[in-house]
Amino acid sequence: MSLLKLRIVPDPILREKAKKVRAVDKFILELVENMLETMPHENGVGLAANQVGTLNKVAVIQTPEMEKALVLINPVVLERLGERHVEEGCLSIPGYRGELIRSQAVKVRAQDALGKRYTIKADGLLAQALEHETDHLEGTLYIDHLESRDKLYKVDNDPTDIEE
Numbered sequence: 001m002s003l004l005k006l007r008i009v010p011d012p013i014l015r016e017k018a019k020k021v022r023a024v025d026k027f028i029l030e031l032v033e034n035m036l037e038t039m040p041h042e043n044g045v046g047l048a049a050n051q052v053g054t055l056n057k058v059a060v061i062q063t064p065e066m067e068k069a070l071v072l073i074n075p076v077v078l079e080r081l082g083e084r085h086v087e088e089g090c091l092s093i094p095g096y097r098g099e100l101i102r103s104q105a106v107k108v109r110a111q112d113a114l115g116k117r118y119t120i121k122a123d124g125l126l127a128q129a130l131e132h133e134t135d136h137l138e139g140t141l142y143i144d145h146l147e148s149r150d151k152l153y154k155v156d157n158d159p160t161d162i163e164e
């Protein structure tokens with residue numbers, strides 16, 4: 001396994017759409033392994049392929065309350081319920097946090113590292129991370145959802161902050 005280099009704004013790859021993974025082959029498995037190693041190293045609760053320089057629909061998530069990381073290949077948000085105000089950061093936008101509206105709960109369909117399809121229903125931080133990472137794979141960043149520019153704050157890098 002190896003640590004991957006993080007792509008930071010304004011890297012154009014963050015604005016591209018990732019492509020559907022046709023087969024979970026050796027390349028994809030290696031990408032998953034490396035993303036699973038890179039995410040905690042960068043103190044992230046989530047990481048999408050664009051952020052490590054590849055355009056395959058792959059993301060990983062591990063919130064503090066999760067024992068095991070979630071591998072998402074070809075994730076699709078099937079349902080969004082409710083709204084809530086959240087604060088959010090992104091590993092690709094260091095030094096900033098923003099306030100935006102996310103769904104209260106989401107239902108997502110994806111494939112795991114074995115290529116097996118599953119659906120997950122989530123609320124709270126996990127729902128937020130699922131929306132954040134599926135957005136990344138579409139070339140969307142959380143700053144696109146800010147109501148206005150003054151909802152973006154400059155912050156000192158605090159290692160306890162949750163970044164996605």
Ligand SMILES: [Zn+2]
Nearest residue numbers: 090091092164
């Ligand atoms: Zn992010």
